Amino acid sequence: MKKIILSLIVGILLMPISMKANEGMWFLMFIERLNHRDMQKMGLQLTAEEIYSINNHSLKDAIVQFNGGCTAEIVSKDGLVLTNHHCGYDAIAELSTAEKNLLKDGFWAENRKAEIKPSSLFVRFFVRMDDVSKRILSKVNPSMSEADREKAINAEIALIEKENNEGGKYTVSVRPFFQGNEYYYFVYQDYKDVRLVGTPPESIGKFGGDTDNWEWPRHTGDFSMFRVYADKDGNPAAYSENNVPLQPKHHLPVNLGGVKENDFAMILGYPGRTNRWMPAGGIEQNVKFAYPAWVEGAKTGMDNMKKYMDQSDALNLVYASKYASTANYWKNRQGMIDALTKFGTSKTKAAQEAKFNSWANKSENKAKYGNVVPTINKYYALTNEKARHDNYLQQLFRTSAFGAIGRTLGRQLENYVKADPAKRAQLAPAIEEMTAEMLKETHLPAEKDILAAQLKLYTTKSIGYAVAPVAKKIGEENNNDFTKYVNAAFDLSLFTSIERVKAFLAIPSQGILDNDPLYVLSNDLTTHFNSKSDDIAKAQNDFGASFRLLVEGLRESKIGTIQYPDANSTLRLTYGKVRSLPADKRNDAKINNYTTLDGQVKKYKKGDQEFDLPVKVLEMNKSKNYGRFADKDGSLHVNFLTDNDITGGNSGSPVLNGKGELIGLAFDGNIEAMAGDVIFDAKLQRTINVDIRYVLWVIENFSGAKHIVDEMTLVK
Structure with missing residues (x-):
């Protein structure tokens, strides 16, 4: 009996780690030590090395920060980039005119020459990261003012950046974590010749408008596509007609099998900011x-x-x-x-x-x-x-x-x-x-x-x-x-x-x-x-030091249970499962973890700025013209839910299955869990994703741009 009780106590003590497996935005370099076993139990089939490696190609090589504010992924050997429609919105609007309105009508380049370069657009590849906490914190002491502390830290940061940028080849960023109790540097490579390949019409890419924003059920084709170009040697280069499509180290295969409740789901991306440690x-x-x-x-x-x-x-x-x-x-x-x-x-x-x-x-x-x-x-x-x-x-x-x-x-x-x-x-x-x-x-x-x-x-x-x-x-x-x-x-x-x-x-x-x-x-x-x-200047100085001590003390005392630093636009991994919300009469799907084209058409309002649809969509849905992208149940799935922990900046992030294959595109969260930037709610937190099969259906069947889909590596 004592052994049974002891086992139960041990099990209870270990529960918070496994129960909170879906919470957290994790550094890739620590996946092996902190998360890999949990992820395997949930369905991951990759090694930690296949997710993050410095010496060999890995998943991280297919994930890019898109124009400094969103996430995107490489989905072909020729540098094809997939991200959200709302992430590409600026570029698409810039390239549109009243006479040729790409934003309103959509666009798909018929060949590489027809791809269009916006005035300013870049993607950032993550190369490597490392811990420099001891080095930086050795330059400060508790008697320093916050201004003096910042000056000393910035001086050391400048040295670290210079040591690692290889003469300007790389962009190096040193960032504070846990409110300045830890520091890591990140090495990136930027490509600035990025061209528009295609976008659905706004009536698909922004379907539901402000009314459906942050809401579920959702029926939005929130995606757009670009391509990264490089010089003939694969290096970053200013725009030139002589540039060629980038041959990336890794691109994501696309899975056509669809998802079901409790399937493993992993998201890599650049979450912008959370405040889980906020007082x-x-x-x-x-x-x-x-x-x-x-x-x-x-x-x-x-x-x-x-x-x-x-x-x-x-x-x-x-x-x-x-x-x-x-x-x-x-x-x-x-x-x-x-x-x-x-x-x-x-x-x-x-x-x-x-x-x-x-x-x-x-x-x-x-x-x-x-x-x-x-x-x-x-x-x-x-x-x-x-x-x-x-x-x-x-x-x-x-x-x-x-x-x-x-x-x-x-x-x-x-x-x-x-x-x-x-x-x-x-x-x-x-x-x-x-x-x-x-x-x-x-x-x-x-x-x-x-x-x-x-x-x-x-x-x-x-x-x-x-x-x-x-x-x-x-x-x-x-x-x-x-x-x-x-x-x-x-x-x-x-x-x-x-x-x-x-x-x-x-x-x-x-x-x-x-x-x-x-x-x-x-x-x-x-x-x-x-x-x-x-008075405010002094209070701000004292607050900076005290907030740092609060986080340090919460970790030291174990009163704080968070094991990961707040998001700050650095590459993170979050994992969870496909997970439904309670049944909702507004959703015609059999399980409230996905939506269908039928449901989208039911929302249709002719001429409405938010809920209009192209006539062709209505006709194709009526004839059930879903091609090879229909689900096993015969419907075309549009969006689906997972319980991943994401925030702004994760827009455009790839949703991956246990094999690292693309199953969807993250684009929103549910309003019920809007406190998620401050406190994670395991019951309510959901990520809303575009089903990759709907993305491909819009490109191939609706838009007639099969040549784009043919570039991708499709897995059935």
Whole structure:
């Protein structure tokens, strides 16, 4: 009996590791030690070496960061890249015109020569990583201020980057983890000749629009395809007609067998940011101060964009990308507010911190950890209203092209004025190009309305923290109606006309710049945004040290149970299973872990911006023309669910089976688990994926681009 009880105790002690197998965004270099056995039990058939190897090709060689913000994967021996439609959205919109609207109508290059190069697009391959914690932390000590600490660390980082970039061949990034308690360096290789191969029409790639965003059941073909080009030796090269498709070290085979409940699912990608270690005060600040301002500011910007976007296809293209990005985070932040409030996440964190505080004030711990929790709480209490203020301003900067003009084009003109004639001759072409690009992506009547509306929101809603002086004065003189002022400022400003900028370049004058109304207003806003009182500066310094000690102490005391660092746009692996949600009458699928083309067609609304579909889709579904991509049940599966732990930045990540074969493309999460960036919920957390068979059906059957599918390595 004693042996049985002992076995049960041991089993219970070991349960948290296995029970939490789906939680975590893991470093590839530690898979063998931390995760491989769990993954094998769940269905992995690869060795750790086949996932991450420095000396041999492995899965990591097929995973790229896409344009600095998403993930993508190589799916052919000729450098074919698959990512989300919303990740390629900027490039597709840039290459579209009102006459040839690739975003609206879709596009598939009939051959390599027809593939189109956007002005700026790159993919980043991960080469290797290593731990440099001891080296970097040997350069700092507890008596340093946060500024001095950062200076010493940055100096060592610069040395590490230089040692590993091989004369500029590689990009090297040294990143902090566990709030600065560990450091790792990452070596990357960037390819900048990336061309559009194809995209479905927006009615497929963005089906469901804002209404279905973050929702399940989902029926969205969120994918697009590009190709990486290199010089004849396979090295990165600027765009040239002489470049050839990259021959990658590894590309992902594509599995046509489909998925079922409890199948193993693994995702590799570049998750942007999680805050699993965030203190209770930070969660409370976000829920009550920062995020409500974000939501309100984003909605104000969106409303003023939309009334112009609806006027014509040309204006829709001008703001399509900015609107989509703003809308995505608008709904995300509202979902975060609702989820964090519903689940009382800050209370859970506060209880953990109270437990930690008791441990911290034991005699053997007090000197190092005793003031950690009070210092953190003091910082949040002091900065709550500034957080609200800053989020109103951030949304002004994000939605208005002219809100931060003083720090963008204005900064370039400042440098131009101060330069000698020879230097000016070098700077002028780039400034003209920058101005032309900015104005091409704006519509001045819309920009006037966006800026006026955001200024009114900012000056009337940031009531607990002083607003920027110039904005305050204008508001007081005009009863916070900025319309008249903004209209006049646009009429007078040199920043609203390429001709005026050229005239300034011909006869530069600091006086003209200093008296430009948009320049003055913008500098006032950005200067005020970046300023802080001495009290806040000191509290911020103390908070930085205390947050680092909190994470260190939570790990040392075992009160904190998280075994992985927060996401920070470095390559991670997450694993789990295909997993349904409770039955939902809105989903016609037999099991609520997938959706079908039938379900998509049932949502169809002719002419609706979010739920319209091409007539051909309706006809092909009616005749059940699914070709070789139909599931065993006879339907065409569109999206499916897994319980992987992902976040923003994982968009476009490959979903792989136990053999490392591509089964889907991650593109979203469910709103019920929107607190997932702060606290993982094993019951609710789901990843929404495009079924790879639907992707191939859209390319081959719907679009008639079978030659693209033929490039891939298909596995039945």
